[in-house]
Amino acid sequence: MTRASELKRHPIRELSPFVAGLLTAATLFLYQILATNPAVVALRVSRLLAGREVAAERTIKEERRWIDEALPAVFVPTLSGSLPCIEKLETVAPALRAEIAQTLAPNRSRLQRLGDLYARNPESWLPGLVLGDVLLQEGRFAEADRVLSDTLRRPSTQASIRSILSAGDQATGGPPDEEVMAMIHLLHAVGYVRLTQNLAGPELWSALRTPISCSRLIGARRAEFAMPVPPWVELKIPAPGCAPTASSLSTYSLYVNLLVGYLANRDFIETEDRRMAAFSRPYRDPPEDNPMLAALRRVSEEWDPNREYLVWAISDAERLLRERLMNGQGLPRDPHLSLNLALLMDSVAEVCPTLAVRTLMEQRDGLAHSARAGRRQVPPRQRQMFDRGLARLEFIEASRRGRRIQVGWSDLALPPEQQEAFAAVEATLQVRSNLRDWAKVILEGGENDFRDKLGRRRIAWLAASRQDLTTLLAGLAANRQESERRDILRLARNFRKSGDPQIAGLSELDNVFDFTFDTPAMKGWPKALVSAVLAGVIAWLFTTWLTLQIRDYQETATSFYRLEIEERLRL
Amino acid sequence: MRYEGTDSGIDSATAQLEEFIRRGYEVYLVAGIPGAGKTQFLASYSQGGFLLDRWAREGRRVLPTSVESLNSYSFVFESGRRKIIFLDAAGERFTLLYPRLHGREITESHIKFLRLISRRLKGFVFLLDLESLWGAAGTGSHTDAAQINILSWLLELLRWLLYDGKHEPGPISLETRIDASVRRMRKRLRFPVLVLFSKADLLPGLPVPNRVFQGDPEIHRTLYPPGENPLLLAYHLLPELFESLRTHANYFHFDFSHSLVTHRDTSEVIDAQPCGVDSSLRWLLDSSWRWPRIPTRYFVAIRRLIAMIARNNRWRRLPAPDELTS
Numbered sequence: 001m002t003r004a005s006e007l008k009r010h011p012i013r014e015l016s017p018f019v020a021g022l023l024t025a026a027t028l029f030l031y032q033i034l035a036t037n038p039a040v041v042a043l044r045v046s047r048l049l050a051g052r053e054v055a056a057e058r059t060i061k062e063e064r065r066w067i068d069e070a071l072p073a074v075f076v077p078t079l080s081g082s083l084p085c086i087e088k089l090e091t092v093a094p095a096l097r098a099e100i101a102q103t104l105a106p107n108r109s110r111l112q113r114l115g116d117l118y119a120r121n122p123e124s125w126l127p128g129l130v131l132g133d134v135l136l137q138e139g140r141f142a143e144a145d146r147v148l149s150d151t152l153r154r155p156s157t158q159a160s161i162r163s164i165l166s167a168g169d170q171a172t173g174g175p176p177d178e179e180v181m182a183m184i185h186l187l188h189a190v191g192y193v194r195l196t197q198n199l200a201g202p203e204l205w206s207a208l209r210t211p212i213s214c215s216r217l218i219g220a221r222r223a224e225f226a227m228p229v230p231p232w233v234e235l236k237i238p239a240p241g242c243a244p245t246a247s248s249l250s251t252y253s254l255y256v257n258l259l260v261g262y263l264a265n266r267d268f269i270e271t272e273d274r275r276m277a278a279f280s281r282p283y284r285d286p287p288e289d290n291p292m293l294a295a296l297r298r299v300s301e302e303w304d305p306n307r308e309y310l311v312w313a314i315s316d317a318e319r320l321l322r323e324r325l326m327n328g329q330g331l332p333r334d335p336h337l338s339l340n341l342a343l344l345m346d347s348v349a350e351v352c353p354t355l356a357v358r359t360l361m362e363q364r365d366g367l368a369h370s371a372r373a374g375r376r377q378v379p380p381r382q383r384q385m386f387d388r389g390l391a392r393l394e395f396i397e398a399s400r401r402g403r404r405i406q407v408g409w410s411d412l413a414l415p416p417e418q419q420e421a422f423a424a425v426e427a428t429l430q431v432r433s434n435l436r437d438w439a440k441v442i443l444e445g446g447e448n449d450f451r452d453k454l455g456r457r458r459i460a461w462l463a464a465s466r467q468d469l470t471t472l473l474a475g476l477a478a479n480r481q482e483s484e485r486r487d488i489l490r491l492a493r494n495f496r497k498s499g500d501p502q503i504a505g506l507s508e509l510d511n512v513f514d515f516t517f518d519t520p521a522m523k524g525w526p527k528a529l530v531s532a533v534l535a536g537v538i539a540w541l542f543t544t545w546l547t548l549q550i551r552d553y554q555e556t557a558t559s560f561y562r563l564e565i566e567e568r569l570r571l
Numbered sequence: 572m573r574y575e576g577t578d579s580g581i582d583s584a585t586a587q588l589e590e591f592i593r594r595g596y597e598v599y600l601v602a603g604i605p606g607a608g609k610t611q612f613l614a615s616y617s618q619g620g621f622l623l624d625r626w627a628r629e630g631r632r633v634l635p636t637s638v639e640s641l642n643s644y645s646f647v648f649e650s651g652r653r654k655i656i657f658l659d660a661a662g663e664r665f666t667l668l669y670p671r672l673h674g675r676e677i678t679e680s681h682i683k684f685l686r687l688i689s690r691r692l693k694g695f696v697f698l699l700d701l702e703s704l705w706g707a708a709g710t711g712s713h714t715d716a717a718q719i720n721i722l723s724w725l726l727e728l729l730r731w732l733l734y735d736g737k738h739e740p741g742p743i744s745l746e747t748r749i750d751a752s753v754r755r756m757r758k759r760l761r762f763p764v765l766v767l768f769s770k771a772d773l774l775p776g777l778p779v780p781n782r783v784f785q786g787d788p789e790i791h792r793t794l795y796p797p798g799e800n801p802l803l804l805a806y807h808l809l810p811e812l813f814e815s816l817r818t819h820a821n822y823f824h825f826d827f828s829h830s831l832v833t834h835r836d837t838s839e840v841i842d843a844q845p846c847g848v849d850s851s852l853r854w855l856l857d858s859s860w861r862w863p864r865i866p867t868r869y870f871v872a873i874r875r876l877i878a879m880i881a882r883n884n885r886w887r888r889l890p891a892p893d894e895l896t897s
Contacts, residue, residue, distance in 0.1 A: 549865050552822075555854065556870040557802040561771060561827035561847030565797045566895060568844065 017544035025536025032528030041494045042439035045469065048476060048488065049435055054402050055472065058464035059432070063399040063425050066457060070414065070421035071392040073343050075260040076378075076385050078253035078336045080192040083133050084126065084182070085241035091178045092126050100130055110134070118147065123156045125182050129240075132189050145193040149203065152190055157183070165213055169220040169228045180217055182240040187211040188249060191257050200265050208258045215251045232323030234334065247377065252334045255320060259340050262313040269308055279315050285322070291356035291363065292318035295348045314348060317341055321363070331366045335374030339389045342367035346396055361400070368393040388412055395425055404433035420455070427453040428461060442466055442495055466495045470503045588658075588687060596656040598691045599855065602725060603698035604714050608769040609659050611830035612698060615845035616852050653858065658688060676744050682728060689732040694762050694855045697722045698769040698828075699812070701794070705780050719812045726760065726819035727753045734758045753819075759866070764820040765855045766805070766812065771796040771827035771847060779808060798892030800885075801825035802871070807889035821866040826851050 034040050086101045096117075103113040114134060118127040128151025135144035151157055160175055161183050167174030174180065191207035194200075218237060219229035229235050235251040236244035262268055270278075279300050287294035296314045299307065321341070324332060332338055345364035352360050371390055378386045391412055398405050405426055414422055427450055432438045441450065442465045451458060473492035477485040492503075592598065601609045699722070703715035714721075731749045734756055738748050768774070779792040805813045805825040816823040828847030878886045 544859075545862060548859050548862055552864060552867070553870045553873070555824065556867055557800055557874060559797075559799065559801050559826060559847075560850030560854065561801070561829075562797050562799075562893075562895070564846045564850055568846070569895065 017540050017547055020543035021536040021540025024539035025532040028535040029528050029532035032531050033525060035490070036494055036528060038440050038443035041443060041491060042436045044491055045439040045473070046434075046436035048491070049472065052476075054435065056402060056432070056465065056468040059428075059461065059468050060399050062457075062461050062464040063428055064396065066421040066425045067392060067395045067399065070418045070425060071388055071395065071412075073347065073392060074385060074389060075263045075340050075343060076336055076382060076389055077192055077195045077257045077260040078188075078249070079379050079382060080133070080136060080185070080189040080249075082185075082239045082242075082247075082249065083130060084185075084239045085243075086126075086130075088241035089126070089178060090241075091176055092124060096121060096124060096126060100126060104130070104134075118151075122154055125151060125154075125157055125160070125179070125186060126240075128154070128157075129182060129186050129189070132186075132193075136189065136193065141193050141196050145190070145197060145199070148186065148190045148193060152186060152203075152207070157186065161187075161210065161214070164217055165210070167217050169216045171217070171220040171223060171228075174217050177218065177221060178240045180214060181237055184211040184214050184218075184237050184254070185239055185249065187214070188254060188257065191261065195257060195260055195264060198264070200267075204261060204265075208254075208261045212251070212254045212258065215254060219251075230323065230327075232320055232327065232329070234332070247379075250334065252332060252337045255316065256334070256336045256340055259313050259316060259337075259344065262309045262316070263340075263344065266306075266309050268312065269305070270312070275308075275311075279311065287353050287356035288359050290318070290322055291352055291360035292321060292345075292348065294356040295352040295360070298353055299351050310347065310351075313344055317344055331363065331370060333370045333374060335371050335377050335386070338367040338370035338374065339386065339393070342371060342393050343389060346393070365397060368397060384411065384413060388414075395429070398429050399425070399432075402429075402432045402435075402438075404430045421457075424454045424457050438465065439469065439495075442469060463497075463500065466497060466500060467503065470495045470500075474503050585684060585687060588656075591656050592687070592691045594654065596654045596691065597693040598688045599655065599657050599694045599696065600688060600692060601657060601659045601696045601698070602722070603769065604700060604703065604718050604721065606703070607698040607700045607718075608830050609696075609698055612696075612767070612769065612828065612845075612848060613657055613659055615830040615848045655856065660684070677746060679738065679745065682732070682745075685725075685728060686732050686736065689729055689736075692729065692733075692762060693860070694765070695726075695729070695760075696765045696767065696852075696855060697725070698767050700770060701768050702770065702773055702777060705777065719809065719815065722766070722812065723815040723819070726764070726815060730756060730758070730760055730819050733760065759818075760820040762822070763855050763857075763860055764816060764823040765851055766816065766823065766825050767828045767847070767851060768796070768801065768804075768826070770829055772829035774827070792889070795892040796827040797895050799827070800890070800893075801827060803885060803889060806871075806886070817868045817871070821868075822860070822864060823867050824851070824854055 083104070086097050086104070089097055099117060100114070103110055103117060111131070111134065114127065114131045118131045121127050128147055132144050132148035132151065135141075135147060160179055164174045164180050164183060187207050187210050191204065191211070194204045194207060212231070215235060215237060216228065216231070219231070219233075219235055222229050222235065231251065233251075236248045237250060237253075238244045238248040242248070279296060281293065281296075283293075285293050292314055296311065296318055299311050299314065320337075321331070324330065332341070342364050345360055345367070349357060349360060349364075368390075371386075371393065375383075375386065375390065394405060412422075431441050431446070431450065442462060445451070445462065446454070446458070454461060470492045473488055473495075477488035477492070480488060496503075588598075601613060603609050699718055700715065704718050706715070727749060731753050735752045738745055774794045774796045777794045779794060802825050805816075826847055828845070828851055830845045830848060875886045877883075884890075
């Protein structure tokens, strides 16, 4: 005879512990499979992070290495070589003007005849400047350097420059405007050709700095309300005899070449006194308002002689930008200046105090925008170099913002190895532009095309992305409610792999009661199966125990005797 | 197996018991005063057919276990994994263990048998003859009246054997030593204890002694086993028994049972179908006792609490027996 109370028991009740265990296991297995499914995880992550700033520091750093590889920072100087308007020159003898005008007609002996004129007229700056400009236009830089430097060294030229410098900003002193402009153009041409030829030395620095000093006289002579035009205002310096146009040389062109000079000569060193004088400031702007000043202060305090070139560049850029911004002029629109300043700011970001980085990046993006907008003003000879600079800016910005590249860069004509890095960063930016795609690629490793494009770079990029995303999620979980926090942390666990460094905030889930235990080595369905079996067994044990207790409770006051009698009566 | 007779017979039985224990048999002890129906109770248990066979072999009669004898029924229980031995010791032998009944001290030799089985003891059944207990005032013996005391003493002994068991010969008697030790003891018996009010077929109409109602002459209550709640019955009518189990055992159950009904004179089987035996023994032999369980006293406390909240009077006064439903 069976125990009477058992006869009444429904079979499902008899099986309840097993069924409970099975249901728990199945539910958890399905949950785990779904919860760890790359598509589901990626979707959840994208929803969680939607509308938030995704700070992917490690990934950006990794991509920056590739950008440096594909598009190294090349600073673009302003071109020189615009010929004087011979006919309108007033300070040159008419005979010489006529002779030079005749030689400029395009024919085979043009350079030879200009050379003769240059040799026969050592007292005039005109033949030397014209010959130098023609040689520059024809790309004969070495010869242009020889002619231009020689002209600069002539006593008449030196006397003229001394006269300009001694006049300073006294409008009434110094030689006439035409001669001042001729000297500025001559110096600028020497500076440009030396930058192009990578020739450093005192002559270079003199050729880059002196025209800026000379331009003060022009500014004084164009004074309004008896005030000289300040250096932060762009002052056109057309070729001698010419009227100012949009493409004329300007004071900004002079600043650009000085900036490029610093950045291209990494061994640049000045004396202590000059440094003190150049880097000291009478004002103390807050870092959020003047990031370049904050960067200047930091690099001055943490002095490193190997980066003196950078400090000089920062110092000059800071002066120019501050004055413009303080006077409500906004960021400069000159494409060369904008491009070079933006490129400089990307380098400065590493040494900039954290507080100032945001403003620095805003200014940098504004400058990049100006550079893009003014691209058409760049002479065709420099267009490719300029485009590479723009592309670099675009890539760095896209990497920082996690968005895809919007402009096609097919005409950059990069060498194959640079093209490879270029394609890789283009592919990662495409993936990162969509949070869901990014998360999915991190989990799955990416499609074949993506793998091919990244090649050996893929492992490092995936590791950096994994860390960034887990850090982001851990940070996001920190301020949430307990259940939500654990849910987000579990989600973050999906992105971890064995060997990944520990992320703060994730380790709190390391306990046996968490079924999604931290086993980066075990993922996907094996993990789901193990978790499900574990949970199933625990559920079975618990339900069995609970059933037993309920039965015990009921049987405490049960009369088996009565039940058996009732059973017998029924039969 | 059946061992009976002299001390040497018991020694032989002890040696065989040791062998069973060595082979991993679980031991279940059945106790009660002489004539409580222990042997019939075991014979009625039809599990596996073994006992029925034996019963049939012996001419469908169950002989009483003679004094100084030990019946043991061994059989493989359930799916062959469990090996179980029931020990049915003669009632007289148990009464010998209760020193106050005979006015003599117990010695180590008296408890030798209990000490041996205590190591593998997995359950304990005590058959209580209510007719003898309540009739003892008029016609019964001392033994009949002392059934509850005997049970309490046995539980105390088992508790001491399991969780202490040390005794050095000296001026302090073994009984005093056991008393003192158990009083300090916090551990209770962890095996199930089943208390059966035996011969339930003879109990209907048995008057409940008036003393249990504090001498209230207005209350005249007779027993009706099929309609009684055995837990409430023990709580109200046998408070010493209830308290003893609550003190010494973690898991206990009260119930009625009647075994084979035989003719008083001819021992002829009148009713071959026992009641309250199988279910009770199944409760005792349940393999789930190895699981951690909530002690019965807590369930009793929960029931009392629920009754208190529900303003139910059943824990204040013994309720009238229920009618049988068919």
